[in-house]
Amino acid sequence: MHPLVDCLVNRNQTIDVLMQAPHCPTDEISKLILEIQKLHEALSKLDSDLMKRKLSSLILRSNALNLKESPSIDLTIIFLMNLSDLYSLQVDGENVFKILNNALSFITDKVHPSVRAQLIFTIEFYRIQYRDGFESSKNELCKLQKKIKFKTALDKAIYIGIFKLLASEAYLREDGVHSLFIKLSKAIKNKNSLLKIKFFDCVARGDLDLSQKLLDQIPASDIDLPVQEHKVFLNFQKNNWNSSSWGIGFQTGRKPWLQHFVLLHEGKPTQALKIIKSLVGGKIVSYSEIQKNLLFAELANGHIESSLFLLKKYLIFNAGHYFNAFYQMYFELINNNYSMARRYYEDVSKACVKYKSEGKLDFYLNLAPNISPSDIRKMQRTPYITNLKSNKNIFETSNNTEESKDVIIGSSEATKTIGEEIKKYADINVPILILGETGVGKDIVARNLHNLSKRSKEKFLAINCGAINDSLLQSELFGHVSGAFTGAEKDRVGVFEAAGKGTVFLDEFGEITPQLQIALLRTLENREVRPVGATETRSINCHILLATNANLQEMVDQKKFRKDLLFRINKLIIQISPLRDRTKDILDLVKHYFAIEREDQKSPRLSQKLEEAFINYPWPGNIRELKNEIEIARVLNSEKSKYDVDDFKKLFKIKKETVVESDQSLEGTEVPVLNQAEADLKRALELRKSRSKGEQRIARIKSLLDSLGKVYRVDLVDILQVTPKTVTSDLKKLIQEGYISRIEPTSAPCTHYFVINKIKE
Template sequence: MREIQNTSHSKIINGFFNSKESIADIAKACDAADAYARAIISIHDFSHNKSFFLKTEMEVEKLIYGKNTSNHEITQLLTLFWITTLVSNEKINKATKLFSFASSIFKNNSRKEMRSALFVTEGYLESSKGNKTHRIKCFDNAIKNCNKGSPFFFKTLSSCRTFYAELGRLVDYKKKYSSIDLLLEREWHDSIFISDIINDIETCKRKITFSDLKTLSDKLKPSERYLMQKLEATAYLVNDQLKEFEELNPVGKGDYSISTYFLLKNEKLKALELIKDHIKATGKLNSPAGLIYRAPIRAELVNGNHEAAFQLLQKIIDSGGWHYSDDFCLARIELLKNNPTAAVKYFSSAYHWCNYYEATKRLEFEISLSYEIKPKDLWYLSQNISKKENKSLQIRSLTHFLKDEISLKGIKRLIGESQSIVGLRKTIKKYASLKSSILITGETGVGKDVVAKSLHEESIRKGEPFIPINCASITESLLQSELFGHESGAFTGAVSKRIGVFEATGKGTLFLDEIGEISSSVQKILLRVLESNEIRPVGSNKPKKISCRIIFATNAPLEQLVDDGTFRKDLYYRIKKLEIIIIPLRERPKDILPLVYNFLTILRTDRQTPKLSKELEENLLSYSWPGNVRELKNEIDKMRLLKSESLIFEKDDFSLSDKTKIKKLTPLDHNNKNNEQIDEDYDQKQFVKIAIRGNSSLRRLQRIKKLFINNNELTRAEISKIIDVSSKTIGTDLKILMSENFVIKIKPTKSTRSHYYQLK
């Protein structure tokens, strides 16, 4: 059996890198008894029948996460094929998590082509999230790692050329790869024809004939048929061949091409309604490469909704999806805002970029759909084009709009009017000046990252780096290297020294989110770091001093994890010197409407505040918000998108159906939850009442810590009297707190009566 496996695995790996065949076809020709060949075929079957997903996932991940290290390369290839298929089927979260694991298993790999395949997969994944810029960088790395002249090299180069063509930027590709493109033309002539046609469609460079489309269809692989329909539809729209488009696409349902079709017919409202219906039905805003995918922005602009258009454009550009035609959209936005001077700047940029990419016909097409631009404004733009070509404009395009968001620093980030938020701001101001580590707890989506950033910005470290790390998103094998760094040669694949985030943070703040998810081995190392303020990079025997502040966060019940034995008790006490508990949004309803209005107005360029109907406000207040602030923001973003940044929102605009009534908590309810964000005076009074209840060591230590936080300096006798526990017991507790570096003992004189304890 081992011999059969080795033969099958070699056949799959060598076939993938050294032939033009698909990996599924290669696997089908292998021995049916081989588990990896069967898994590859299952992935192929799933891509054609979505009902096979759960079965395929179990079969594939059993092999990927298995302990058999002898099948290393075939496991790598299977993992990449599975990630690519997950992305193609829009299972982006699963693909992202699996890619983190894939990166770790590639450390032991020496095959250059496999490393190249990893870059190709990474680029495909990031592009699916809208980051076209990152995919271009990944193609650069992939091509560098390929053996020049191999079939996989040409396969990668062909994919790269096609991607540039989909962006309408074949000019960039030819400048970068001019020498090796000649090899591609000789070996993969069909690829040259396909990408040239795609680029001509995207730049509107020439009229695409029926013969062109027929040849394109013949040359595309069966797996690329989805691309053919998009290209054919785009070609008909650009050529104004609406009858041919109607034969290809039913116009009853809305999508990106249908919306563009109605714009060409000057049915502006219909175009906007259809694209909104499509986004609402699919639940997402697509941003693939391609002319038709700017349809939502065009539809908003032509209906005069410049705020909505800007928000859509901002999402695309921020994700790394800038296109040279976007500067023309910004020019249209400025014209709608009656700002012709700024419009000229953006129009000049668009004009120069379109000239550079041989896409002047694309600019003409965009202008033809700009019904909201008056002839006199178009004349003004054309007569004032800047002679100076500014190629950095696309990077700076949105910065002047972001001033409001950038100004929200420190406790200003915390939006709300509840007693909890008022107290939270005070707690942040108080804790920010302390050197001690802090633990932030609360449900998913409450804003633990916002509180961590606020703590950093209110501290003297605000000029230093703030580095957030999500411990749950990084596999255990990678986490140690990520946190502590590694030396060159520390493990196979560690070809150079790498600085970890503890060292990179310097004197700044390191935010370790999802700390409850780290393994026992990482817990042990982290405890040693907290005790010694030193790290040891993987593969090094020399400790390094660290000077950063550490903020931890988790939504996991750490006390329960301690009781279950999955989280170290000593580490728990270390990280819980100071704790901030963020209560759920459903328990602070006073914050809901301030948050809603903040999310509705942020980054609006007209500075206007939208209004909500009474019925909508009541629905927002009565919903239980299980996803907390994150869910609220997502819902408001959806409302803004589907209502074109309207200034009036009604009850029907709120799509969530679960209108679960919430219990409005009283201040006492909050106090019973041991919440530290209650108003400080109220909390101090209630604390003394609560402190006399409960005799466990854990609760007693928590109450003593609370006393020190509020009073800074205390004697043993004072603590004993307040908590009503013997002085001897308090002495033992104080020794524990000193061992945790929570307090220090001050001895003004030799007399023990003068001794007291101070918060460190």
């Protein structure tokens, strides 16, 4: 076993101890893992600019690595998990999952079970932050707990990490979770870790007395950043808003949104909402991480339309949490529906008694600036009337929304042609190939092919071939028998069999390996599968749809895709054009996504400039990008009734108009003071922009120095694409700052280079 893998899996050593040990590995991958770990330890001590520089440097070096030269598969997976952490610090969810999917592709039977478990935990952790909310990941985490064997130090660390997550969201008292925690308490002897888990749980539930007792038992040396952040929230609940007595401020924590609680307490809901939106808009935190805080802030401002939009999304991602009824009650109160508010108030009150979370309910009721004691009394006096139309559960996703997920939107000829092809091909029982760039809606076309076929009442099973490694994908597709490989404890039916008479959709199937291409070809030709480890084949009766964004003919020419498989699937093809080639669809899609979940089902007004900007933008991410941008705009603008191009500044990268100096003399010409002021401002902005380019250039030089240790002037000229004079000027500035020194090995200028002195931390 590689020494670093051995340290992380089997030993409970700190990074400092490992780096000083004689067996500390020196390969480049190990060095980067250790540096990333050190960066995490130093996060609270670094200013934002220095942290960004270090992040950029580490990512640059990481992406330059050749993982094929890795001395260990386990080490490769550990490295990729650490790299995903770097992208998460940049709030770059897309790259987080690209890296983790890459890590999944390395999973084989040879991977250590603890490393495999750590990867699953990491994926679920980031699903909570960036995608699905807590509820679905909670179920996966509980499954993972049952599989962990408790044989290694890493197993125990994963187990503790899972319970810290569950405790922070007040899930620890749920029946199934609590019984698992009792087992953990007996199996793990680390008293301080158990104290932290219990402390997180008590703070999340609002049990103030027990929270303080547990906090007092945690040794000062063991009070890390998560404990400090929970300590801040404990002070909020104790009505202690004097930050000087906390021992930690917002600035040193990883949760800058904590400050909005203070503003809500001070009766400033508008400023609180502004802070939350700035954090989401500036990508300082992810939308999923801050979702419930944004929802509470919208409710506190009495924004009915935007609160309903956010609440429906929140309930989808967090279905089943006992505290959900509080947000439903809050919405009904600001909507003056006291009858329904009473129903939800009774639900959340009973749940909080069951889970010993009355303190949490009291805190949020007191924090809400637009819920008064008289509102609560009126709500409690109002009878809850059953079978009343006004009591319809408006939080259920509307039929309009559910249906819209599978509707093909657009009035262009290309989109109309796709609709006609779907109707024509739906009942033809041969494989259908769907081609198009990422984000064009290949999955929606596949779903429509199923819905319009005679198989529509049967199962529709989709699988992303690009997100699963070879051995796991083989089992997912064809199934396996008990004992076929390590971990195959019982028979498993593959997706082709499980679909029955329904439809199987293989997305990104161009990513599958040549070995699987052979197996898939046999399945398509013979309509049968052979599970892994089985000796006999089994017949299948499903319709198979395949989609890819790859150029399959080019892959055939490069010997990456089998020619006979391409011939087999090349019979019925639906080609989806990129959004930039069907501009007539763009405004149809924009208005569609703006209208979803609005009470009147109508899109807000869009300015002409905004419509033109939407049409002229190239949409490299296609429909997926458009949908995400509109969703964020709705969140950040509280569902306002009119949108302008300024609401999408970052997307369209709007630049100030450049001021061009005229050759004509202005002497004797009177310029109105207001116009002159505007001209001065424009010129100042232009100069600032020019100055910022120089700052960006110097930042790039610093990043290269951080990564390489030394740089040559001639290399910088080529990399930065500027003149030698400009590079010389930048280097002189850095020398004057004391940031770098010039080294002259010989008198020849071509041998001169520049080295970094020291970064002041």
